[in-house]
Each structure stands twice: as C-alpha cells, then as structure tokens.
Amino acid sequence: MKIFIVLAVAIAAVSASKDQIVNLAAGDPKVMLGLFNEFQWEFGREYAPAERRMRLANFQRFVKDAARYNEQEEDVTYGITLFADLTEAEAENMRGFNATGLPAANEDDDAPQEINPKFNLGSNHQSRMGPAKDQGRTNACWAFAATAVLEGQSAIVNGRYVSLSEQEVADCTQGSTVASGGFHNRALEAVQRTGHLTTHANQPFTHRDGYRCITSHQNALPFRITGVHQVRGDNGLATALAGGPVASGMAFDRQLSAYRGGIYVNTSCMYSRPNHAVTTVGYTSSYWIVRNSYGTGWGEQGHVRFTRQYNNMCHISSYAYYITVQRTGQEKEE
Template sequence: MIILILTGLLSCIRKTRLNKESQAAGHDTTFGINKFADLSSGEFNGRLSHTKPNNTGIPVLDASFFRQAVTNKTRHKRRSTRYPDYLDLRTMKVNGDKIVGRVKNQGECACCWGFAVTALIETVNAVATGEFTSLSDQELCDCGTEGTPGCKGGNLNLGVRYVRQYGLTTDELYTYDQDRAKVGRRCRVAEYRRVVPRRAFNFASISARKAEEEIIKVLNEWKVPVAVYFMVGESLRLYKKGMIVKDDCNPRAKDAAWHAGVIVGYDTIADENGREYDYWIIKNSWDDDWGESGYFRVIRGADWCAIEESPVTGRMDSYY
C-alpha cells in the first residue's frame, strides 16, 4: 500500500511539472492521472516492447509499390502532388463501413507491435475488399515471434512478415487473451480459416529521410495507415489530451522501452502564441479510456521519440 501511495504521489508531481512546462511553452498538451499513474516503472515498462526496431530485409517504399498491384489502370487516376492540409482516415468509409476499426486494448501484454500491424492490415483489407473485418491480434501475439512469448515484445518487421507468409484470421475466431502469449509456443493458426489469405498482404518500409512526405502521400493516395514504432517517455505515459511536442525519450538508454501504433491522419495547430505545429494522429492500443478516446497526437516532421525512423505500410495484392 505504501509503495502504491508513493507511486501515485510521484505521478502527481510529474504530471504537475509536465503541465507547467506545457503551459509555459504555450502548448495545448494536458497531462493527468490516468490508469497507468499507480503503476511502478517496472509494471508500466512490462507493457512495452524492449525489442529494437528492425526493418532489415523490408523493401523500401518507392513509386512503383502500390502501382504494381493495380491491374485496372482506370481505377487509380494520376493525382496531384498537392495534398490537403488535413486528413483523418477515421472519417472515411467503404460501403458504409468505417475503414479504421475500434481502439483495442493490449492489457498487460507487450504485444503493441502485433496490435499495430493488425490495425494497419484491417484498414488495408477494408479498402481492398470494400468490407471492414476486425482481425486477430492474438494470432500475431501467439505466432508472429516464432515460438518466443509475444507478450515479451516484438517489432513491426515480425508482424508484417508473418501475415505475408501465413495470412490472418478474425478476432471473432481467434480471440484476444492478455495472458495467453506470456508463454511461448501456443500458436493455433492451423485451427482457423484465413480471412486475409496467405501471400495476399505485401509491405514496404518508408525511408526515414523522407518519412513525413511519404506518409502523407500514402494516407492521401491510398487511404491506408502507416504503422510506426517509437520510444516511450513520461509524456506519453501521463498523456491526457492535446499535441505532444516535447521529446523526452533517450535513444541511448540500454533499457529503452518501445511502443507501436498506426498513423491515421495529420493536421496543423497553432498554439496560444500563434506558432504553428504540424502533427500526426495516432491510433493506440491502450483502450479508448486513455488519451483522446484511445488516440494521441504528436509533432510531425521532428522524429519525435524516433517515430519517423522505421515506418511500415502495405497493400493487398490478391484483391486488385
């Protein structure tokens, strides 16, 4: 009980300091006591991955990646390279279905990498088929790390390669259990039909040198998200609402904690001093009772906490 009280008190002190820094800088970011405030650093970091990003072997996105999949050339006409100042995939639908699914909850399992890949592929699949289907995060957590416990962490590379090779089933068939993937070798992929077929999904990484430009292009031209992997500092842990500007992550830390999400949009905001900040809209996997209904916003074009260093996106080959 004493430890719990001290942890909560420390969170209050940090929250107060972060809010004062945000207000002094003229930012709209608000920090608060949320469901993680009473967790020790060890308990919170246990929900994060400690596997570093690794895009080795993933082809880099180029101009031909999406066009290679298009057999009907009238389907995608040449577009202007001038993109709108604002875009949010959450507002878009196909055949009455939203193309971005609900915010899920990874719980105490560090399978954020799997949830991010699933969120990416759910939208890619919806755009390709005209129907949204919630896909199985548990399958990736159980099977995507080739035997090691998925709840111990992973990265985007593991997830997209798995779906490319084996496909993916639905949430309804292979349901999520936050404790199941804390033990390895529990994969049940053979028991369920494939909703995303094997070899249907293809993927590419986005160069860190032109990440902002390429992510905006993918969002606008192909209406699919971009999965990202980033470090976590106290700003994200105590985040309540607004746009995070401050980068409080330490890339040199030996015990750096990583998290994953999907960029579903972007916009620009002006602070109370009239300064404009560009930002990303990111879907998280900490349920909709955290942040802005499960989402958060961070400054874009500044590689906040390494968020623009290893993005991944994808397409469906078999549906074109």
C-alpha cells in the same frame, strides 16, 4: 466517512475539470487521497493493505509529474491514466518493441515508394477503423500495431470494419512473443507468408502466448499482401498513409504515459530508444494521428496527435512499415 467525503469532493471536481483537480491534488494530500480512491474505482484496482501503500506512493508521483507537465505546456493536457499506479518496470513491460537489429529509415533516400493508388482515400483512416484496442499488461504492442494496419486495409478494400485476431498474429510471428515483445514488421511478414488472418471473435486475444500457429479458422482477409515496406522518413510516412495505416515504432516515455489530449510536443523523446509500437492512421499539416493499444481511456479516445513541427517526432518515421495488397480473387492490375 472522511474518505467518502473526500472522494465525493474529488469526483465533483473531476467532473468539472480533470486537469484542474490533478493540479490541485499535487499540493493537497486530502484531494490526492480522494483522487486515488476514485482511480481505484474507475480502473477496478484492488490492493492488499501493504500493496496499497506502494500503489498510493506511485500514484502521488505520477499525479505530481502530470501537474508539472501541465504547468510547462499550455496546449497539451496531462492527467490520470491507466499507468498512474504502476512502477516504471511495470509500465515498461507494456512497451514491447526493441529496434535493435532493425535498420532505421533513411530520410535522404528519394527512391519512389510503392503504395496502393487505387485505394487512395485521403490522409486520415481513423474513421474507417474501430475503437482503439487494449493490449492489457502485455508486451504485445507490436501485434496490435500490425493488426490495426490489416484492419484498416481491410476496411478500405471491403468498405466495412472487421476486428481481426491479434492472437493469431502473435502466435504466427516467429521470434516475437506476447510476454517478451516483438516486431511489427515481422508480424506483417508473417501474415503475408500465411496469407491468413481470422477475426477476433474466432480467436480472441488471451494475453498470453499460444502453443502454435493456428490458421484453421475462416480467413477474414479480403486481400493478399504483396509487400511489406519500410517508409523513408516523414515524407515517406505521409506518402504511405495515402494507401492505408502504417505500423510505427516510437519512443514512449513517462511524460507520454500521462497524456490526455492536445498536440504532443516533446523533443526529449528523440534521445530515448524506440520501445513501443503504434499505428499511424492519419495526418494534417500540423500533426500525425497515432493510434495506441491502451484502450479508449488513454489519450484522445486511444489516440495521440504528434506534432510535425519537428522531424521524426519520437522516432515515429524511423521504424514505420506499410503493406501493399491485392484484392483476393482479382488479377493484379497494371
């Protein structure tokens, strides 16, 4: 009975202020337990008794860290997310990008960048895309980042959003897997090579690796890719966004795992290795709008705003790639 009373109190408090209850739970074991029970219900987590003790310990550390982040920053909110009961190894296993072997962008390279000038519709493509997708407990962030670029470009060309198949992208990208991770640039190059991508409905994401690259389903792309290009620093990222979304590598750390909203500022991530792939979908003079693949329950409906106060925040422009396209069935215009 006590658990249900504490849970009811926690739920009532959370409905009033999510960040306040996190801060309160950090210093009150009863509130912490109620918050943990609510977390289990909200995220559908079920544990055996022995595992529950371990998960509760993970949850307590996560909540206390989130409360500490809230004390340190006024303009950003931290709280409970899907990562709250995971071990560090489990969380890291949902960040499947490794920049080893890939060249980082050169900010000083002032060579002109080719974009899609005919499709230049401004600096924010978020409204043209569907809700942020959920990669689940996989290392397939790279496939989701690449697919989001293709979905955004398709919406620009076609004028409507169509959910495309991450599974086909994953199965057709050599040297990259759902289980062990991969590279968003190689995923885009794979689609350029096959010239094909079907819808999510035709080939849904299975959370595991397929046996072969299947391109027998109807092609849903209204264009062919004429090039996969790496951006050149923050200025290059802004330029590339004029033509569509950009797949970006970044450093995703424990603090960002607890992000709930606001303009994210964390210079310490600059000293961490890039380990995650996301999609940059827009910007303002103050921040980048970055789309994640942890569903709409993380961050701001699945997005995070990265400050532009510091150059190359969390390596967001070091390993960023965009595509140039030609509408299918049309001659390339000079």
